[in-house]
Amino acid sequence: MSTNQYADSSFWCFDTLFMPQQHPARDAQDTFFLLDPAHSDTKKIPRDYLNRVKDMHEHGGCGSTGWQYNWSVEESTANVMRTHTTATSARLLYSLAQEIQMTGAFRPRRFFSIDRVFRNETLDATHLAEFHQVEGLVADRGLTIGHLIGIMKTFYKQIGIEKLRFKPAYNPYTEPSMEIFGYHSGLKKWIEVGNSGMFRPEMLLPMGLPEDVSVIAWGLSLERPTMIRYGISNIRQLFGHRAMLGMG
Template identity: 45%
Template sequence: KKISKLKTQRIAKIELSKNEQQTVDELAKRKQIIKKIAQKTKTITLTEVGKKLTESDLKIHVIEHLTPEVLQKGLWKTQPLRPYDVTVSVPPISGGKRHFVNQAMEYIKQIWLDLGFKEMTGDYVQTSFWNLDALYIPQDHPARQMQDTFFIGKGGEKGKPMLGSLPKIFPKIKGTHEHGADTGSLGWQAPWSEEEAQKLLLRTHTTVLSAQTLAKLKKEDLPAKFFNVGTVFRNEALDWSHLFEFNQVDGIVIDPNANLKHLKGYLREFFGKMGYPNVRMRPAHFPYTEPSVEVDVFHPVKKTWIELGGAGIFRPEVVKPLLGYDVPVLAWGLGLERIVSEYFGITDLRDLYKNDLKQMKEMKLWMK
């Protein structure tokens, strides 16, 4: 009865006896029986001044927009203009723009075009012949293992995928690998497998395009300069410093008078336009260049040297089978993502391509 009484009456009006109060206090100690609710009621009434104001016309006519009519009639002289607080936060407006990595790619392409280079293009899917064998990479090299390369399968009929319209190259590459042929080298002193060369893969570097370009050149085409900015694929474990799909900046200069000093000059010119005027080279090793160098630039903000790519001069074992004669070929391969991440201050390469619309809207434009 007491609980029923509590449910049907307003708490403010309940007057409990001493025994009833003790009962309520006891029940309050038990869970899910009594709920304590505090409720406040406030009453507001107008003052005499407020009552008088409600009877007055409080509407103020202000000019919202400064139109030709307002100027012609001189309304701005008699009516107040609506004030605007320019410090008030407003919703951000995001216009359409290209992805910041694509902006960088277009900028880099334009640098090489301005320097007189021609752009190389090619397919993502290549044969091991063009991607590896033509660059004098031995068939037992770790780069050919499944853990480093995305293999797709065989390329069809024997020999056709790699030969195309260049049948003379096939035996030259084979001879160079096995015994050096007429390059002055001893080769790799191991049997060369045509079956291995036919395997299809996703290109692991855009240097494959350099090999294909050399194979098409004629002596009267020299000197010549080519570049490519393209996607490559590596069977890498994805982490903050590795991607399995990324982009490279490749270039070659074929010139009988070219030397390592010219190579440094081209790279200094390129990196200077990228905001890195100081360039240095360190001795390194790559299978298809000799000499080979690592390319470092001095970071003006971090005050330290950072590595951004590799370069060198193609070995005779690469040039002679493809061109038919030996001539200096300057070559370089640079990591585009590393260059872009340094510019935008990104430490995790995965953030370059994450599905984040907010990042793409707020990222600054690529401007050098």
């Protein structure tokens, strides 16, 4: 996936993910907002797609009642430093939907990326304001949460982490949702290393994807599994001005 757009509109970062505009993750306490330019041009957003996203937020569909509020175009144009690379997944899936509509054919797809994200976090031993996210998704028919768990177990085993826990979670854009924890033997506690789930129909159908296509997806920390793998107790030793340059 192409992930070189660090700044993005709230439309792609939040609205396309069926995240309501009143969600606390969209507040300044969690997100870095741009001052100049503060807003993106709505002409850069496909009008028919924007209207479908608006309608899904306000009224729902596919058995959902939506969020039942007055969705604001102005709010959706607010520019932010992306809080997750899931915004890239949204753009990619929308492009995939357009391709399917043009060709009339669907084939299973798998994508991944590793890049920086930015959050207005309080810095501590396991939190940074700028860090890396391992993004991935699989689009196919007949996918289940079991497939997702299998992929996560295989991925972490390959990097030497086998003590894992999976915890049910809530995300506006995935259902079911699942947090992933790895055991840090140095800190003697379980730390969250990722979030994942199956993208909701309320996110996929406005894009134009077929109803029978499912998407499993994940957004994983890069730094925290590295802490577990190498016994590092402070994330700031990995990234930032306190990084241990001689580590190896």
